[in-house]
Structures are given as structure tokens and as C-alpha cells.
Amino acid sequence: MVRAAVTDLLHQLEQRFGHPLRPLTQGSEARTFGTDGLVCKVYGPTPSWPNQPAGPFAAHLEAANMSKAGLGAWVVEAFELEGNGVLVTRRFPGQNFAPERFTPEALESLRDFFRQLHQIPEMGVVSQQRLEARLEQFGGTLHDLEDAQRLVGWLRGHVEEVAGTPQAFCHRDPHAGNVLLRDPGADAGVPAAFLVDWVRACPDDPARDLAILKTGTLDLLGEPQALFALRSIVRGYPDAPTLWPRLRFWVPLTYLHDMHWFRANEPQGFESAVTEKMPKALRFYQEFPEL
Incomplete structure (x- = not known):
């Protein structure tokens, strides 16, 4: 406008x-x-x-x-x-996610909200063709990065584990700008954490939602704290034993997506994005922990 x-x-x-x-x-x-x-x-x-x-x-x-x-x-x-x-x-009485304001109560609020959200069933399953197309796309965009090519190859070995997963209702963009934390002194009846910007919400794998939450929000806490929070959230799911292994695919794929996005849309930020995100992607895949 x-x-x-x-x-x-x-x-x-x-x-x-x-x-x-x-x-x-x-x-x-x-x-x-x-x-x-x-x-x-x-x-x-x-x-x-x-x-x-x-x-x-x-x-x-x-x-x-x-x-x-x-x-x-x-x-x-x-x-x-x-x-x-x-x-x-x-108007939600809160501000954008900030590590210093992320309390155990906010973590519990996120856990309960995502668990309930992802219990809303949707038609269809995760498409193997779509997963393969994404890997092909990111592999092409990041063709000159040896680590990215190696990671794409590893993730191809997990496509069949993720494909066919029943879809649920997902936010699909829970990065830090869309996660609000309640102001101190606000009404205790208001949730401690709140998600905004629902225009992209649609059926998907809940593990993808949580991967975006991890890479775009929880990582601001630092990697050890982000992993702790991610584990805490997943442990509240009734299907935690099958959901957790899918994150070994979705979290690195999300980092690859972010690097792809910078090269395609903001090339001036691409080098710093690779410096920040590639080591995290490799560590998460190679050192993937038990739930």
C-alpha cells in the first residue's frame, strides 16, 4: 500500500x-x-x-x-x-519472545498449546514427493557447500521414515516474532505464551512445527537450553516416541531452508546465516539424542 x-x-x-x-x-x-x-x-x-x-x-x-x-x-x-x-x-498483554523473559511457566504453556493444537486431525499424510522435492531444491541452491550436500544426502535416507505421517493442524511459522510472552503483572488467566499470525496455518507434520519452533525461537536460548525445552515439549505428546525421531529429519531440513531463503532473498545475509546455521544443523543430526 x-x-x-x-x-x-x-x-x-x-x-x-x-x-x-x-x-x-x-x-x-x-x-x-x-x-x-x-x-x-x-x-x-x-x-x-x-x-x-x-x-x-x-x-x-x-x-x-x-x-x-x-x-x-x-x-x-x-x-x-x-x-x-x-x-x-x-490485544495480548505481552511482548515478542526474549530469552530473559522465557519462564518455566511459558515453556509449560507452549507445551500444552502445541500438544492440543497437534491433536486436531487433518486429511492426508506427509507427501514423499514433496519431501524429495524440497531436498532437491535445497541441494540445488546450496550446491557449492560441501556440508550442505552431505547433509542433504543423509536426510534422503530418512524420507521414507517421515513420509506417510498423518497430518495434523499446524501453525507452520512459530518463529520468535510470532511467539509472545505474557507481561509481568498481567492477568494470571492469560496464557504465559501466545502464538500470533495464523494465516499460514494448515495441515502438516507436527514435527515440522516443532522444528521451526526450535530453530526460529528456542535457539535464542542457546543450544543446550533449546534442546532441553524441545524435549520437554515433545515428552508431553501421546505419540512422543514416534514424533521425536522425525525431528532428526525436520530440524536440519529447517536450517537448510533458512540458508536457502537467505541465498534466494537476502544474499547479503547468506554468509552469516551459513556460519550460524550449518554447524547447528550438523550437530543436531550427528549428535541426535535420545528422548
Whole structure:
């Protein structure tokens, strides 16, 4: 959205709600504005990325996904405004994930939430063809990295172990920017941890969700603490003995995805991404621990 259009849209929203709105974030898919009690997420009429939802469809889709995930009480409304989609939610009294604010209560909250989320069954199973295509894609993008080629070869040996896994409802983007931690002093009835940005939620392997949580959020704690937290979460699952081994595939694959993304989209950050993520990917695979 151009600046004039954003200003006009913001004015219309402020008239609708009777309160000033201040910018909160500008994500890859939407702009977010807020008051003390509400958050307005605005999806432009056209997608920011190919094959991404936009406009009113995106706003209604996210509202539906939140309700499906058990967060319907946080949804206020979703509507269309001059071709834009607007999702209005109650504002969670918290801030983005930060290691110094991650308490045992927040870990327990994440564990319970993901366990319940991943108990929502979906049609279909994890596609072997899709897994092989991803490995082929990452192997091509990272063709000049010997460690990446070696890791892709190892992961090919696990495709049949992961393929055929029954799918469940997954968030599919639980990185640190989408994980909020409750403010000190907030109402104790509010969860200690909360997930936002549900537009990408869809059927997938729960182990993939947890791999993204590990690489994009828990790793901020440091590798030993991240592994401890990941174990704690998985141990709460009824199918923990079969879920845990799949992480040996999904966690390294997620690191490969991140390196692929930097080379394709932000090449100036590629070298530092490789320096950070490649050793973690190799260690997680080679030193994969028992649950």
C-alpha cells in the first residue's frame, strides 16, 4: 500500500473504532495497528508474495484458523474495507519472545498449546514427493557447500521414515516474532505464551512445527537450553516416541531452508546465516539424542 492509501485507511479505521491507532509492525503479508486493547491487521488487496492469501480472504482465513486453534475468544471481527482485509483481535498483554523473559511457566504453556493444537486431525499424510522435492531444491541452491550436500544426502535416507505421517493442524511459522510472552503483572488467566499470525496455518507434520519452533525461537536460548525445552515439549505428546525421531529429519531440513531463503532473498545475509546455521544443523543430526 502506498503512503497516501495507508493514511486514508488508517483514518477510516480510527473513525470506525473511535480511537487513535498506532503502527505496531509491518510484516511480509500485512500491516498491523493497535490501541491499548485491540490489534487491527490489514491485508492489502494483492499478495506480497506469490501464492499467499490477500485482502478479505486472508483476514477471514486467519480468523477461522485462530478459532480452529482454540483462540476464537481473541477474534473480534474480520471485514473488508476498500478491497483490504481487516482482522481485529483482542490485544495480548505481552511482548515478542526474549530469552530473559522465557519462564518455566511459558515453556509449560507452549507445551500444552502445541500438544492440543497437534491433536486436531487433518486429511492426508506427509507427501514423499514433496519431501524429495524440497531436498532437491535445497541441494540445488546450496550446491557449492560441501556440508550442505552431505547433509542433504543423509536426510534422503530418512524420507521414507517421515513420509506417510498423518497430518495434523499446524501453525507452520512459530518463529520468535510470532511467539509472545505474557507481561509481568498481567492477568494470571492469560496464557504465559501466545502464538500470533495464523494465516499460514494448515495441515502438516507436527514435527515440522516443532522444528521451526526450535530453530526460529528456542535457539535464542542457546543450544543446550533449546534442546532441553524441545524435549520437554515433545515428552508431553501421546505419540512422543514416534514424533521425536522425525525431528532428526525436520530440524536440519529447517536450517537448510533458512540458508536457502537467505541465498534466494537476502544474499547479503547468506554468509552469516551459513556460519550460524550449518554447524547447528550438523550437530543436531550427528549428535541426535535420545528422548
